[in-house]
Amino acid sequence: MRGRELRGELDAFLAETEQDLVAFRRDLHMHPELAFAEYRTTQKIAERLTAAGLVPSVLPRGTGLICDVGSGDGPTVALRADIDALALQDEKDVAYHSTVPGSCHACGHDVHTAILLGTSLFLAQQADAGLLPGRVRLIFQPAEELPGGALEVMAHGGISGVDRIFGLHCDPRVDVGQVGLKAGPITSACDKLVIRVSGPGGHTARPHLTADLVFALAKILTELPAALSRRVDPRSSLSLVWGKVEAGSAANAIPDDGVAEGTVRCLDENAWHAAPDLIKSLLESVAGAYGVEARMEYTRGVPPVVNDEVSVEMLAEAAERVLGASSVVTTQQSLGGEDFAWYLESIPGAFARLGTRADVTYDIHQGTFDVDERAIGMGVRLMAATALTALWEGSRPSLIDPISGALA
Numbered sequence: 001m002r003g004r005e006l007r008g009e010l011d012a013f014l015a016e017t018e019q020d021l022v023a024f025r026r027d028l029h030m031h032p033e034l035a036f037a038e039y040r041t042t043q044k045i046a047e048r049l050t051a052a053g054l055v056p057s058v059l060p061r062g063t064g065l066i067c068d069v070g071s072g073d074g075p076t077v078a079l080r081a082d083i084d085a086l087a088l089q090d091e092k093d094v095a096y097h098s099t100v101p102g103s104c105h106a107c108g109h110d111v112h113t114a115i116l117l118g119t120s121l122f123l124a125q126q127a128d129a130g131l132l133p134g135r136v137r138l139i140f141q142p143a144e145e146l147p148g149g150a151l152e153v154m155a156h157g158g159i160s161g162v163d164r165i166f167g168l169h170c171d172p173r174v175d176v177g178q179v180g181l182k183a184g185p186i187t188s189a190c191d192k193l194v195i196r197v198s199g200p201g202g203h204t205a206r207p208h209l210t211a212d213l214v215f216a217l218a219k220i221l222t223e224l225p226a227a228l229s230r231r232v233d234p235r236s237s238l239s240l241v242w243g244k245v246e247a248g249s250a251a252n253a254i255p256d257d258g259v260a261e262g263t264v265r266c267l268d269e270n271a272w273h274a275a276p277d278l279i280k281s282l283l284e285s286v287a288g289a290y291g292v293e294a295r296m297e298y299t300r301g302v303p304p305v306v307n308d309e310v311s312v313e314m315l316a317e318a319a320e321r322v323l324g325a326s327s328v329v330t331t332q333q334s335l336g337g338e339d340f341a342w343y344l345e346s347i348p349g350a351f352a353r354l355g356t357r358a359d360v361t362y363d364i365h366q367g368t369f370d371v372d373e374r375a376i377g378m379g380v381r382l383m384a385a386t387a388l389t390a391l392w393e394g395s396r397p398s399l400i401d402p403i404s405g406a407l408a
C-alpha cells in the first residue's frame with residue numbers, strides 16, 4: 001500500500017531537509033514583511049521552488065505566488081500557507097529575533113510558509129517519481145492579516161479548477177505532534193465597528209443645557225453589548241468588545257465629539273448577517289435618549305471558516321497515517337478570524353490547528369510568541385499526506401458516498 005510507504009518516504013525526506021526548513025523559517029522570522037509587502041519572502045520561496053524544477057507564478061502585485069505540482073487527469077488539491085507578518089514589536093530573546101523594528105512573525109505565518117515549502121519539495125519528488133495521481137496547487141498567500149489576500153488569490157484564478165483546499169495554523173495550546181480538527185465552523189466572523197458621537201458641548205456645571213456627551217458615550221459602551229446579549233440567540237456567541245475610546249480634553253468641559261472602536265465577532269453566519277442593522281437600531285435608541293448624535297461605520301471582515309466533513313476526515317486519516325494513531329485531537333471553534341474562510345465559500349476544504357506548544361505557552365499576536373520548531377516537520381508530514389490522501393480518494397470517486405458525502 002502506498003499509504004504505508006509514505007511514512008518512511010517522509011522520514012527519509014525530512015532527515016535530509018528538516019534542518020534546512022528550520023533555517024528557512026528563521027530567515028523569514030528575521031525579515032518579517034507586512035501584508036502586501038512580502039516581496040523578499042515571495043522571492044525566497046520562488047527561488048527554492050524554481051531550484052526544485054517547479055514553475056511558480058508570482059501574483060500581479062509582486063507578493064504571494066501560486067505553483068502547480070504534477071499534471072494529468074486526476075483531481076486538483078490546493079494547499080495554502082499565508083506568508084505575512086504583523087505590525088508588532090518582537091520581544092523574544094533569540095538569535096533569529098526580527099531585524100525590522102515594529103514588525104514580527106507573531107502569528108506563525110513564517111512556520112506555515114516553511115511547512116508549505118517543505119511539502120512542495122516533497123511533492124515535487126513524488127511527481128518526478130510518477131507517484132502523484134493528480135495535481136497539487138500550492139498557494140503562498142499574501143496579506144492574511146489585512147485580511148484580503150485570499151480574495152487577491154481568488155481574483156487571479158488561484159482556486160479555479162481546484163476540487164478541494166487545505167490549510168493549517170499554528171496552535172500554541174496544542175502539543176507538538178498533535179493536530180486539532182473539527183468539522184463545521186472552526187473560526188468566527190470578525191468585523192470592525194467605529195462609532196462617532198457628537199453634541200453641542202459645554203460646561204460640566206450645566207449638563208442639562210447641553211448634551212452630556214461623555215455620559216452618553218459611556219452608556220453606548222455598556223448598553224450596546226448588554227442589549228445585544230438579549231436580542232441575539234446566545235448560541236451565536238455574537239460579541240461586541242471595545243478596543244479604543246476617546247473623548248474630551250479637560251475635566252470641566254463637556255466635549256462636542258467622541259469615538260469608540262471595537263470588533264464584532266460571531267460564530268453563526270445568520271447572526272453575522274443581521275448584526276449591522278441590529279447594532280445601528282440599538283445605537284440610535286441609546287444615543288437618542290441622551291440627546292447626542294451617533295454615526296456608525298461598520299466594516300465587514302471575514303466570515304467563519306466552515307470545515308467540510310469529508311475534508312476533515314481526509315486530514316484525520318492523513319494525520320493518523322504519518323503522525324500516529326493518537327495524533328488527532330478535537331478542537332473548539334475560536335472567536336479568532338481567518339481569511340481561509342473565503343476559499344471555503346467557493347470550494348470544500350478544511351483548516352487544521354497544528355500543535356506548536358513550546359516550553360511556555362505564549363499566545364499568537366503577542367511579541368513573545370514562538371513555536372517548538374519540531375512542528376515544521378510535523379506540518380510537512382501532515383500537509384503532504386493530506387494532499388496525497390485527497391488525491392487518492394478523489395481519483396476513486398466510488399469511495400465517497402454520493403448521498404451523505406462521507407467517505408465510504
Ligand SMILES: [Zn+2]
Nearest residue numbers: 107145364365
Ligand atoms: Zn494572525
Ligand SMILES: [Zn+2]
Nearest residue numbers: 107109144169
Ligand atoms: Zn494567522
